[in-house]
Amino acid sequence: MSPIIIKTIQFFLSLSILIVLHELGHFIPAKYFKTRVEKFYLFFDVKFSLFKKKIGETEYGIGWLPLGGYVKISGMIDESMDKEAMAEEPKEWEFRSKPAWQRLIIMLGGVTVNFILAVIIFIGLAYAYGEQYISNEGLKDGVWVTDTNLGDALGVQTGDEFVAVDGKKVENLQTIPYELVYGEKFTISRDGNTIEKEVPVDFIETLSDNREQAQFIKPRVPFVISQIPAESQNAKVGFESGDKLTSIAGTVVEYQDQVFPILEINKGVNVDVLVERNGAEVPLKAKISEEGKLGLMIGQTIAEYEEEGYLKINTTDYTFVESIPAGWNKGVKTLTDYIKGMKKIFNPDTGAYKEVGGFAAIGGMFPDTWNWPQFWATTAFISIILAFMNILPIPALDGGHVMFLLYEIITGRKPSDKFLEYAQVTGFFILIALLLFANGNDVYKLIFK
Structure with missing residues (x-):
């Protein structure tokens, strides 16, 4: 089977899982607080749907436009912009008639489920497969900087030993490039001297221009x-x-x-x-x-290199109990690293905005062959991305609703329906602009890189 087809299947399977569970995060507390949910859809049903079935008061369906999914909650100003219903007196089953704290829980449900799902996946991966990596400390004579452009940009060279990034000890050799992308400062040891360096502000752009050499930090190994x-x-x-x-x-x-x-x-x-x-x-x-x-x-094989003393493989097996904090820590680290990356995207000097990608970039994260551990690890990472993106304080996203609800809780004043309508429209156009920019980047890279 073609690698493109395999990636596509994995992408849509992962996306479907994440969308359904995200919307369940809204659906379950809405139902718990006796709020009517009119629709529950995987993908958007613009004009028509591929499948739909009404069970009780809720219509469940699959839309044809795979840009996300939604639950339509009665009495809530959302993408449907149902002004007629909002003009009527609030009903007891409507979202707008519920206490602000209940509405807040409903709106936070989606991102909460996304983060919890990522942690659960990381727990499962830790328990099922453990952790194995090349020890940074176990290298015989430092690292091999395979790309001199990247090495010169950082000020590192073959034989250097990486000590820490942002003050945190470097343990996994394979994650050094990743740590540098999100880091600000790093420490190396060269010829017995400890040297502190700053990650160049435009390092992400330099790495992007040398994409094929992204894994430029490798162990030094013999010519066998x-x-x-x-x-x-x-x-x-x-x-x-x-x-x-x-x-x-x-x-x-x-x-x-x-x-x-x-x-x-x-x-x-x-x-x-x-x-x-x-x-x-x-x-x-x-x-x-x-x-x-x-x-x-x-x-040679990694095992042969280890046997000859050139490197050391660290292997950790987790019991189920041990896998729980390991999975939690992995989830928290993934989220904090992603937040660091987002901060760099908003700094034009880093050039990180060039790496913003859309659906093609997300699909490209999946492996060419079917590999369950990689599939679930990628799904967990995307779930973290969805959680973070959805909590951004942009009207039309969960974070926009949360922002207005927090304002209501703090001030005791609810924003007017007219204001919320305008905010929803503004947020919608912001989202369209972001989608066009991200997917436009994908097209540009496909054509010119």
Whole structure:
């Protein structure tokens, strides 16, 4: 099956789960407080719906426009803009007739469910799969900065040891780029000296321009030959699978990052090499291509690198009880990191606004092949995004309603229906503008990047 189809299926499955549960977050407290819910829809039913069935006082259905979903609560100024109903005297079953604190709970229900759902997913992943990562402290000789543009932008180089980001100890090597994106300052150790640096304000933009090198922080590993292709210029010089390169062109090497610069400056040249084979050094003659390559396939498994002492894998298995705080902490960290990212988006100097994406960007977060752990981890992350975006104080979003309800609770004065109508329309246009901007970014990246 095509990777695009797989991503699309995962996207719509995830979106459907999140929308239904979000709307249930409004539906359940509304019903509990005896508020009538007229409609409960997955996707929007503009003009017509794909499916609908009325059960009791509520019509349940599936719309054709997959931009979200909604519950229509009686007596509430929402996207339906039902002015006729709002002009009538409030009924006891209507939203507007309920105490402000009940209305507040109803409006907070959706984002609350989204956050709780993310935490539950993280708890399940921790319990089912545990946690495994390359230990930052377990690296033999620091990190390998695979992209010099990104390295120079940050002021880091191969061999540096990352100590902390924003004062927090760095434990997981694989999350360092991610931590730097959201961070302000970081600490490295170089040649025994501790160095404090600031993350450049435009680092997100630099990373975006080098998207294919996003994982530019890697462990330093040896140049071990895994396979000699028959078409290689060095197919018959004596290399064997498992050979470890220890010297090239008279220079002693231990890591891949030391080999590549030598290949670059010796393009098209025959060079002397030494390889380690079964504990002994074997001299060979090798030809470097005009492209600066030996024509060999290299690499070992992570387990082999660990066995040889180049890195260390940290593995944590959680009992069900232990997985609960682990899942909670993961949910809180994901939310706080996302808030940090949003702050950078609103600072034009960071260039982070260029990374705002719409449906294509969200769909691209899912893996090319069906992988349940990745699917659920991505779904949890999107659930956090939905919770945060919906609580923004924008009229037409849950956060807009919450903002007006808090004003009512604090001041004792309820905003007029006319004001709420105008606010709803304003919020609607803001949302349309945000959707156009985000999805326009997706189109721009598709065409020009």
